Amino acid sequence: MTLNVFFNPFLYTIKFYNLMKYRYCGKSGLQMPVVSLGLWHNFGDADDFGVATDIIVSAFDLGICHFDLANNYGPAPGSAETNFGKILRKELASHRDEMLITSKAGHEMWPGVYGDGSSRKNLMASINQSLKRTGLDYFDIFYSHRYDGVTPVEETMQALIDIVRQGKALYVGISKYPVHLQQKCYDILKEAKVPCLVSQYRYSMYDRKIESGNLECAASNGSGMVAFSPLAQGLLTDRYLNGIPEHSRAARATGFLQKEQVSDARVEASRKLNEIAQHRGQTLAQMALAWVLKDERMTSVIVGASSVRQLNDNIKCIENLEFSSDELSLIDGILKDPALSF
């Protein structure tokens, strides 16, 4: 439980938010904390509800007021939204206006023809279900989770526009769209006066693909950019430096990180990066997050965490987001091995 019940909530909030740094999301008036929390793993029915509660409440106390959900997060799909809604009502109910809560639709949610993809049918049904599961009146941002390879972007973007006009979300975003369709999405949304607030892509020292187009496309269109999996699912932390620990994402049957992805080449590179981090007075996780945030076009990193300890570690990245040119060339030298990239 937060201390909010014992202290003036306003003063309490000010005190803790001062530790956080915020950036404007693209050309909008909306600020985001530079560190956000994602609920892809660790918040489903397969996970410990008490730990999940502690992580969410601690995140909010640290000024991490941005929580990133999707319809299919679990397992079971949907359970992360249901659990988040329960925690919100029990622990943080009076703080809704201080929180930025997002969801998405577009990946498989249930078996069947309308349970997957980016059609209007799927997005409209999905946001209604997500609102019901979380108990929210609206999402702050609703994303198209992906281009599904078939649905015309005009159809998907029109669904997003209508979701805003119906008051079910305040803003919209896109995720993982290839660069030629990314521009088309921005154009359609801009024309309808529902601009694309934010674009969400995978970005880390081990996955720099967005540097060759998506990042610049977002910036030049005034869309913010948030990076998901900035720690490469744990590979850019001390988690796997000495093998694969029990209960880690790579060890868990429900984890998305495969054991084979914890390759010798990546572990060796992470050890070398860890040495640079130590010289900077940071943990490897802190340096990996700072490395993403050194680019001012990056609005926020969406981290995952399986414990409050990890969150406390990660948040300290904000104490040093600067890199010397020597540090950057040392890091680039380590990253040039193509075997490292996902």
Ligand SMILES: NC(=O)c1ccc[n+]([C@@H]2O[C@H](COP(=O)([O-])OP(=O)(O)OC[C@H]3O[C@@H](n4cnc5c(N)ncnc54)[C@H](OP(=O)(O)O)[C@@H]3O)[C@@H](O)[C@H]2O)c1
């Ligand atoms: N738009 C999309 O398609 C998409 C796709 C994927 C993710 N996302 C979003 O991005 C969020 C973050 O993704 P992610 O969970 O892959 O992010 P990540 O931050 O790269 O990885 C998180 C994992 O790294 C480990 N970790 C975190 N901090 C650590 C620390 N200080 N020390 C040691 N280990 C640490 C934990 O693994 P253990 O569990 O092993 O402890 C944690 O679960 C998701 O929750 C979701 O909201 C979006």
